[in-house]
Amino acid sequence: MKRTIEFELNGQLVSAEVGGGQTLLELLRQRFELTGVKEGCGAGECGACTVIVDGRALTACIYPAMEAEGRSVTTIEGLATAEGALHPLQSAFVEHGAVQCGFCTPGNVLSAKALLDQNPDPSEDEIRTALEGNLCRCTGYQQIIEAVKAAAGRKP
Amino acid sequence: MKDISYHKPITLEEALTLKRELGPGAHYISGGTDVMVLRRQRKLDPTALISLLHVGGLAGLRWEGEVLRLGAATTLCDILADRGLHERLPALTDAVRVMGSTQMRNVATMGGNVMSAAPSGDTLCPLLCLGASCRLVGEEGERLVPLDEFFVGPRQNAARPEEILTELVVPLPGPRSSGAFIKLTRRAALDLALLNMAVQLWLSPDGARLEKARVAAGVVAPTPLRLCGAEEALTGQPATTATLERAAQAIGGECSPRDSHRCSAWYREEMLRVLLVRAASTALARLGLDFALSGPEI
């Protein structure tokens, strides 16, 4: 049964017709064509679909789209400025070789963003905990950790 | 997948009415980290979902005298955000810290973990050791069910289908008591327990003896289980390594671990004894006794 909901998406108020069984991942990719939200496992275990909802990172593949109603959702498409300037985390990922195939990158950047927004000066342990739900088959993780450390010192 | 309806009641009465009107195909959902996965795996095929996240008063911690009232919709990340909780109920926070991932803890709820009643559910053993009860509200009113009577089979609990868990009532163990939880896994995050264990120990006023002990383990039987043999072997005994080792040997008959693709029954049985000594040592170290912690204290 479909219903129209309103929510904030990357800073803009949007409305969409949503099905009761739809996931936030399906809504973002299919209706809004935000394909930076990746589907890996579809079961909460890889983090490729990570988005930020009301300041908290979560896996959109198992989050009901209906629960986005009235909330604020940020995807990777919402990070760079309108002029195309990268977010400090995105620049740091590029500079530190934290991107290889790139499939896990949106999720890793958003998990890191949720951390830095709450805790601008995290310890390495805190960084590792924030990223523990994001699997990467390529980089070996170390470059990602280094990128987050580097970004932590910079103002967005 | 066929489309279904999604409801967001804001009172318990409204939620119960929806459940009655929508019938047996309607399913409650809180964080959805269990429901949404089961639905995708086609192990659950609800015709409607009734979200409990918007029902007033279901989230949050209330300290009331000798008890902690833990709202069913409290998320795992809210549990970790409360420093007082780690000081007073460390077995519970030990468990929550090693559950799922940051993204999962941001949405998964305490109530969802208890109601799923999985043999590996990580908060279940600490809650059993603390003597917690479930407050359930249903068509016939409200009742308080001790957790000791709540788990009746793998993923089966004693609640009626329409009953809503509103809170967990946790008696506070007091200053002469501490606890610990250990989860045996192959990797640190995003892994279900091969075995998990919680202990809660109470010292005598002079600190020399164990006045009371509770031990519970998961993935050793169809439900999380109190290990009564070990509890008896600890009670009244001096707080020494020898006592802990005797208690480990007293783990017995009630456990029926199985071989699974995760690990063998033999390994589970052996590790059960190891975990008991480690968890009890950690609890005693937290009480200021000269025992080793099983991991870094945060």
Ligand SMILES: Cc1cc2nc3c(=O)[nH]c(=O)nc-3n(C[C@H](O)[C@H](O)[C@H](O)COP(=O)(O)OP(=O)(O)OC[C@H]3O[C@@H](n4cnc5c(N)ncnc54)[C@H](O)[C@@H]3O)c2cc1C
């Ligand atoms: C990636 C991932 C990792 C996981 N890791 C772990 C782990 O390490 N340890 C672990 O124990 N579990 C784990 N789980 C399982 C699950 O996430 C937890 O059990 C979680 O606590 C469930 O909470 P929830 O709010 O998401 O439950 P939901 O999915 O919303 O609900 C679970 C069940 O409880 C019922 N329910 C929920 N709330 C109520 C209520 N208030 N009253 C009555 N019924 C209710 C629902 O109808 C459903 O049957 C994991 C799951 C995922 C997807």
Ligand code: FES
């Ligand atoms: S696609 Fe969502 S966690 Fe893997």
Ligand code: FES
């Ligand atoms: S860069 Fe390929 S999965 Fe991480």
